[in-house]
Structures are given as C-alpha cells and as structure tokens.
Amino acid sequence: MAIILEKRDFLLFIEPAGKCHTPVIDKYTKRLTGAFRSAKVGLSNYSNIAREYDTEAFFDENGGGWKGSHVCICGAMSSNKDYAMLTRDVLSLHIDHQQIVLTNSLCIHYVACHRDDVPTEMLEQIMLLSADDAEPTQTELGLG
Ligand SMILES: [Zn+2]
Numbered sequence: 719m720a721i722i723l724e725k726r727d728f729l730l731f732i733e734p735a736g737k738c739h740t741p742v743i744d745k746y747t748k749r750l751t752g753a754f755r756s757a758k759v760g761l762s763n764y765s766n767i768a769r770e771y772d773t774e775a776f777f778d779e780n781g782g783g784w785k786g787s788h789v790c791i792c793g794a795m796s797s798n799k800d801y802a803m804l805t806r807d808v809l810s811l812h813i814d815h816q817q818i819v820l821t822n823s824l825c826i827h828y829v830a831c832h833r834d835d836v837p838t839e840m841l842e843q844i845m846l847l848s849a850d851d852a853e854p855t856q857t858e859l860g861l862g
Contacts, residue, residue: 727818729803729843730825734832738792741830741859745851746841750829751858752849754821757801790824792831794860797823804848819843827860 741747788796802818829836829844856862 727820729819729821729840730828730836731822732828732832732835732837732840734791734828734835736791736832736834738790738794738831739833741854741861742833743830743854746844747826747830747854748851749847749849750844751826751854752852753803753805753844753847754801754826754858755852756849757803757821758818759799759801788822788824790827790832790860794824794827794831799823801825805843806846806848819847824860826854826858830854830859831861 787798790796801821801823803821805817805819829841
C-alpha cells in the first residue's frame with residue numbers, strides 16, 4: 719500500500735515569527751497535551767511515500783529519527799522524532815484503519831506560547847484529536 723500524505727496529515731509544523739508569550743492554557747492546549755501524551759513515537763521515514771509500509775517499523779521508537787532537531791525562534795528545541803496522534807478526522811492518514819495526524823515535540827509549546835502564529839484551522843484540527851484533556855507540565859510547554 720502506498721501512502722499519500724496530505725497537508726492535513728501534519729499538525730503544527732510551523733515556524734513562529736513572534737516572541738514567546740505567557741502560555742495560554744485553554745481547551746486547545748489541554749486537548750493537544752492529552753493527545754501528545756498518548757502519541758506514538760518514532761516516525762521518521764514516512765516521507766518515502768512510494769515504499770510499502772511495515773507498520774511496526776513505522777512506529778519503531780528505536781528507529782532512526784531525523785538528522786537534526788528544530789529550534790524555535792525563542793530557543794525551545796524539539797526532539798528529532800515525529801509523533802503520531804489519533805484523530806477523528808476521517809480524511810487523515812489511515813494506518814491499520816486508525817486515523818493519525820503527525821506532529822513534532824514542540825506542538826504544545828507552539829499552541830501555548832506562540833498562539834498568534836497558529837492558524838485557526840489548526841486549532842480546529844486539535845479539537846478533532848481523540849484524547850482526554852490534560853494540563854501541560856512546564857517541560858511539555860517547552861519551558862522546563
Ligand atoms: Zn518558542
């Protein structure tokens with residue numbers, strides 16, 4: 719099965735231009751925190767959309783990450799892994815009949831601290847994530 723990734727399968731791969739604000743902890747931040755805590759770690763080779771997918775390798779935490787980390791304009795640094803969160807959005811990427819959306823480790827930081835840089839449609843996408851709301855820690859906010 720070849721997987722075609724659509725723009726909507728990616729969430730919060732953004733590069734904020736503004737400064738880091740006092741974290742906004744609202745329904746968006748809490749839903750995203752809950753979803754991120756149960757995200758599957760370790761996707762790094764999905765960009766090779768022509769290959770046949772072995773879903774175990776796809777979610778292998780010990781598999782290779784990307785070669786570098788991303789650094790936010792404020793200095794917060796991402797991990798070199800991507801993360802797959804479950805979503806109710808039926809149009810998102812299907813793997814074993816689950817709908818997932820891919821994100822990065824700075825997603826909570828972006829939504830909480832750089833809200834002005836997060837497009838409205840991404841906030842709507844967050845509310846489709848299948849997760850209970852959770853209060854982010856300072857580390858999850860990228861401030862710890
Ligand atoms: Zn930042």
